[in-house]
Amino acid sequence: MFKKSQLYIGLFVICSGLSGVSINALADGGGSLAAKKMLAASTAQGQLGAIDVNPYGNAPLTAVIDLAGKHITDVEVTVHGKGENGVNINYPVDSETLQTHDGVPLFGLYANYRNNITVSYKLDGKKIVEKYKLQTGGISTKYNELMVRPFPEVEPITVAKGFEDRLYWINSQTSNRYHKDIKWANGGSLDWNYQSVNYITDTNGDIRWILDDSSFTDDQNIMGRGFIMGVHQVSNGEIIFGKGQKYYRMDLLGRMIKSLPLPRGYSDFSHEIREMDNGHYLIRAAKRNYVKPSGEIVTTVRDHILEVDQSGNLVEVWDLNTILDPMRDTLLVALDAGAVCLNVDDTLSGKKVKIEPDMPYGDIPGVGAGRNWAHVNSIDYDEKDDTIIISPRHQATAIKIGRDKKVKWILGAPDGWTGELATKVLQPVDSKGNDISCTLGKCDGDFDWGWTQHTSWLNKEKNTLTVFDNGDGRGFEQPAIPSMKYSRAVEYKINEDDMTVEQVWEYGKERGYDWFSAITSVTNYEADKDTMFIFSASAGLFNKDWTKPVLNEIKYGTDEVMVELQIHNAGPREPSYRALVIKPEKAFH
Known part of the structure; x- marks a missing residue:
């Protein structure tokens, strides 16, 4: 029995x-x-165990080869390129990564393809080289009626020698006409709820990684709403980003390491999260139940900077309503009403924003807490003096603020600043230190401010500030013909002792309207290749048939194009937000 x-x-x-x-x-x-x-x-392909595809459910083009109880060292992985021009992805794997995943991570697989992979390692002191084959499924996406292709397509235009192995994360979206179905009762931007599209492309234009955010997205749940933004690969190779009411940390295999809500009383993350050297995060958010001097209670819009520790405890708050002047409308009234960040309405293209004193509260350009008066779209931290540098799109190119909540300097046109703030505006100078004269936002000589810019970030290797100057509202006006607009990547050198600023480099002006991005985009210095990385992320936004962002790497200090990729988004009026260089060697070693 x-x-x-x-x-x-x-x-x-x-x-x-x-x-x-x-x-x-x-x-x-x-x-x-x-x-x-x-x-x-359990696998017939090698001495290790079975292969688990998409082991954590968030990254379908990844896998793990199980260790099957073996102790291996000196691991190297090559995911071989597809066809003659395919790009190999190579990376070492350290012991910590092997232990974390109990296996060998496979990153950079092609979709809908039987991938070829080589894994080398040492077992009992003997070097072993094994070949694996692995079939993957197709790319899934969220479809809508405006799409002209099922997924963005990447077209390589220029790839200089030595740049072939570059990988780029594209942070994008698809159109969603019905996202504005839940709102805060008193303003705010809860209804900013676009469908996120995040993928990694190689320089051959092949998709090598996608993020499936379905496990942490729910349009009918306030905590599951939002648009993924502020993606960064941090020093240990992991990825941070935010979305709506939460912020996240994960690795390139899709393992979710951290998923935390914004501190109570704060809401509506978008645009930026940065990791500080001490492990804290700087987050751009808004304040719920904010009491105005008049006694009115509102939800603010993109005007608070939070510092939280690794457990999500709130360490510091920068309330820009009390630090800057929320009633300054000098630039606001010059904005193109057709594109105020991702609030895109091409029927208003070329028309100026109208500011009324009794405007409703909400995610609209206007003055005062409860409206989109600041629109901070990037943050950086300067550890030299414990300050933050913000990019307030609707106020200035960049502003540096101390932990004491005092403004250290303002990079932007001096028009409209009053009182103590007016004394903080930097004076433009030429390469010899001579003052450059500026009137109504227009400057003599080789200098211009950034207008409705994105990513005012420090270039710590060169001691400069890099900016993507979108160019809307340039000179506090809209041009007679919209096609006269242009964008630039620009680099400034700031002398904080003399309170002066010099423009030391620019790129993009000569490319004109085809390269113009009304909104979004990024400029960042890449030290490993000594290049300026630029993503003109909404080029072609007002073309009714397509939006074609352009990704570039430019040899530092020149206009020599080392990389140019043309992104064909899935449909019209679908801007991307940012892009970044991804380095798998940081993630697994």
Whole structure:
């Protein structure tokens, strides 16, 4: 007679198709020789265990080869390029990564393809090289009626020698005409709820990684809403980003490391999260139940900077309503009403924003807390003096603020600043230190401010500030013809002792309207290649048939194009937000 426990085990064996494994082998806790052989032989491709595709459910073009109880070292992985021009992805894997995943991570797989992979390692002091093949599925996406292709397509235009192995994360979106179905009662930007599209492309234009955010997205749940923004690869290779009411940390295999809500009383993350050297995060958010001097209670819009520790405790708050002048409208009244960040309405293209004193509260350009008066779209931290540098799109190119909540300097046109703030505006100078004269936002000589810019970030290697100057509202006006607009990547050198600023480099002006991005975009210095990385992320936004962002790497200090990729987004009026260089060697070693 079988004992009851033996009967259950026998049923498990039959249902699992493991009839070749003895009951005793399973009953002894998995420690028998037979069970070990079963695990080791679970793949016919090598001496390691089975391959688990998309092991954490968020990254379908990743996998893990199980260690099957083996202790290996000196691991190297190559995911081979597809076809003659395919790009190999190579990276080492350290012991910590092997232990974390109990296996060898496979990153950079092609979609809908039988991938070829080489893994080398040492086992018992002997070097082993194994070949693996792995089939993947197609790319899934969220479809809508405006799409002209199922997924963005990447067209390589220029790839200089030495840049072939570059990988770029594209942070984008698809159109969603019905996202504005939930609102805060008193303003705010809860209804900013676009469908996120995040993928990594190689320089051949092939998609090598996608993020499936379905496990942490729910349009009908306030905590699951939002648009993924502020993506950064931090020093240990992990990825941080925010979305709506939460912020996240994950690795390139899709393992979710951290998922935390904004501190209570704060809401509506978008645009930026940065990791500080001490492990804290700087987050751009808004304040709920904010009491104005008049006594009115509102939800503010993109005007608070939060510092939280690794556990999500709130360490510091910068309330820009009390630091800057929320009633300054000098630039606001010059904005193109057709594109105020991702609030795009091409029927208003070329028309100026109208500011009324009794405007409703909400995510609209206007003055005062409760409206989109500041629109901070980037943050950086300067550890030299414990200050933050913000990019307030609707106020100035960049503003530096101390922990004491005092403004250190303002990079932007001096028009409209009053009182103590007026004394903080930097004076433009030429390369010889001579003052450059500026009137109504227009400057003599080789200098211009950034207008409705994005990513005012420090270039710490060169001691400069890099900016993507979108160019809307340039000179506090809209041009006679919209096609006269242009964008620039620009670099400034700031002398804080003399309170002066020099423009030392620019790129993009000569490319004109085809390269113009009314909104979004990024400029960042890449030290490993000594390049300026630029993503003109909404080029072609007002073309009714397509939006074609342009990704570039430019040799530092020149206009020499080392990389140019043309992104063909899935449909019209679909801007991307940012892009960044991804380095798998940081993630796994």
